[in-house]
Amino acid sequence: MTKNILKLAAVPSVFGLVSMSLSVKDSGDFKEYSTDGLDLSYTVPVEDDVEPHDLDVTNFANVGTSFAGFKEALGFKESRNDYSRINKFGYLGRYQFGRSTLLLLGINDTEDFINNPVLQDKAFIANLARNKWVLRKDIKRFAGKEVNGVLVTExxxxxxxHLGGPGSVKRYLRSGGVxxxxxAFGTSLKSYMKKFGGYDTSFIEADHYPKVEI
Incomplete structure (x- = not known):
């Protein structure tokens, strides 16, 4: 199967939002694919002590619930939007990526990654695309329903x-939140499901094998 390449596209830029789009091959029968053996646990974020609505509103002017708003809010939660941050567990950059996830996205040089904001934003979008592919059935099944007291959205x-990997999200949703x-900081899937619900992520196209064009 030909691997899809992340390419730049004309998407409005907000506070450093990198403009790009993801393309996928024509849809087929995905029943043959399995998540068995995949590294589905991705990031370890910073402490769970800031709600998106408590953030400095000057950072979110005119972005609202757009994709730009989602990107800014999640980046702030992960690292206070610090592209150079490396936490005590070795997770890297604005979005706190693990090295194994970067390898899946075709990124081998972590030194270049930590010094390259554009590359970090590309990796963020590519990772969303992969997660959206893995969770495509769960998004269709659970979006708009309430699970464990939280309205589920894409x-x-x-x-x-992004917090715990798509495998953890599958188990959470299919167990009714049980x-x-x-x-490692005690942050739950439920809290992220609630904090970041209601943003427009339709821009992201599901992709089984996204690779970042460096």
Whole structure:
């Protein structure tokens, strides 16, 4: 299967938002694919102590619930939007990527990654595309429903997958919120599902094998 390449596209830029789009091959029968053996646990974010609505509103002027708003809010939650941040567990950059996830996206040089904001934004979008592909059936099944007291939305699902990986989100949703994941800081999937619900992530196209064009 030909691997899809992340390419730049004309998408409005907001506060450093990197403009790009993801393309996928024509849809086929995905039943043959399995997530068995995939590294589905991705990021370990910073402490769970800031709500998106408590952030400095000057950073979110005119972005609202757009994709730009989603990107800014999640980046702030992960690292205070610090592209150079490396946390005590070794997670890297604005979005706190693990090295194994970067390898899946075709990024081998972590030194270049930590010094390259454009590359970090590309990786963020590519990772969303992969998570959206893995969770495509769950998005269709659960979006608009309430699970464990939280209204499920596509953006909430993708944010939770960024926290704990799509495999953890699958188990959480399919168990009715009973099988919950918490990261090393104690942050839960439920909290991310709630914090980042209601954003427009329709811009992201599901892609089984996204690769970042460096």
């Amino acid at each position: 953006s909430g699902i993708l944010a939770a997958a 099988d919950g994941f918490r990261d």
